[in-house]
Amino acid sequence: xxxxxxxxxxxxxxxxxxxxxxxxxxxxxxxxxxxxxxxxxxxxxxxxxxxxxxxxxxxxxxxxxxxxxxxxxxxxxxxxxxxxxxxxxxxxxxxxxxxxxxxxxx
Amino acid sequence: xxxxxxxxxxxxxxxxxxxxxxxxxxxxxxxxxxxxxxxxxxxxxxxxxxxxxxxxxxxxxxxxxxxxxxxxxxxxxxxxxxxxxxxxxxxxxxxxxxxxxxxxxxxxxxxxxxxxxxxxxxxxxxxxxxxxxxxxxxxxxxxxxxxxxxxxxxxxxxxxxxxxxxxx
Numbered sequence: 284x285x286x287x288x289x290x291x292x293x294x295x296x297x298x299x300x301x302x303x304x305x306x307x308x309x310x311x312x313x314x315x316x317x318x319x320x321x322x323x324x325x326x327x328x329x330x331x332x333x334x335x336x337x338x339x340x341x342x343x344x345x346x347x348x349x350x351x352x353x354x355x356x357x358x359x360x361x362x363x364x365x366x367x368x369x370x371x372x373x374x375x376x377x378x379x380x381x382x383x384x385x386x387x388x389x
Numbered sequence: 390x391x392x393x394x395x396x397x398x399x400x401x402x403x404x405x406x407x408x409x410x411x412x413x414x415x416x417x418x419x420x421x422x423x424x425x426x427x428x429x430x431x432x433x434x435x436x437x438x439x440x441x442x443x444x445x446x447x448x449x450x451x452x453x454x455x456x457x458x459x460x461x462x463x464x465x466x467x468x469x470x471x472x473x474x475x476x477x478x479x480x481x482x483x484x485x486x487x488x489x490x491x492x493x494x495x496x497x498x499x500x501x502x503x504x505x506x507x508x509x510x511x512x513x514x515x516x517x518x519x520x521x522x523x524x525x526x527x528x529x530x531x532x533x534x535x536x537x538x539x540x541x542x543x544x545x546x547x548x549x550x551x552x553x554x555x556x557x
Binding site: 288289291292293295296297298299300303305306308309311 | 402409427497518548
């Protein structure tokens with residue numbers, strides 16, 4: 284199957300490898316570097332994302348709460364057509380008959 | 390050729406400790422000297438460390454590591470052959486003991502294997518030391534079986550020519 288040359292080759296390569304003095308293996312870190320970095324960063328990233336989401340929700344809610352009295356005050360204005368008919372106020376503004384426009388004209 | 394079964398791979402450290410001797414031997418056969426073999430084996434083990442989750446998950450971790458070793462060897466830029474300079478005068482080093490032939494010096498083919506081009510050497514080591522099939526060598530080198538066959542043919546031809554030149 285193998286030629287004489289090939290058999291000599293197998294024999295010599297085995298001899299070379301078998302007679303080697305193998306040095307000590309290098310000192311290795313305990314865990315793969317990329318993985319450990321991600322492992323430590325992942326909880327922080329998740330926590331940061333949660334904080335950002337909560338803050339965004341709180342800010343949105345606060346803005347809504349502050350805008351509510353202004354809307355209510357605008358709705359209670361005596362000269363306003365919408366004041367007497369609160370149910371129509373939004374539709375009236377949308378149709379171009381808003382409070383601001385009528386004041387500027389006035 | 391020592392092998393490590395998949396079941397024996399719980400951690401990278403255990404794998405590295407068990408695989409190091411065979412990795413170093415293969416690196417030596419590929420590179421031909423201890424300094425380069427140590428560099429090659431260390432680079433390989435560092436790459437294996439970085440890709441451990443993939444290595445561990447692969448169907449054959451040994452084949453994966455073999456690919457890393459062979460590709461690292463083939464992609465390493467080797468300097469041109471160093472040439473000896475004779476230092477004389479005050480800079481001359483202390484005389485050392487005369488060189489005594491070791492087992493490697495009495496070998497017929499090994500010196501010529503070291504002189505083969507890297508790719509041919511890789512095929513020879515994979516074929517005749519690791520006893521891999523052409524398909525496995527093709528997988529390790531990322532080439533076709535035909536390419537492996539032709540590279541092995543040229544390598545054997547070079548060795549035969551070198552032997553003939555030596556006998557003349």
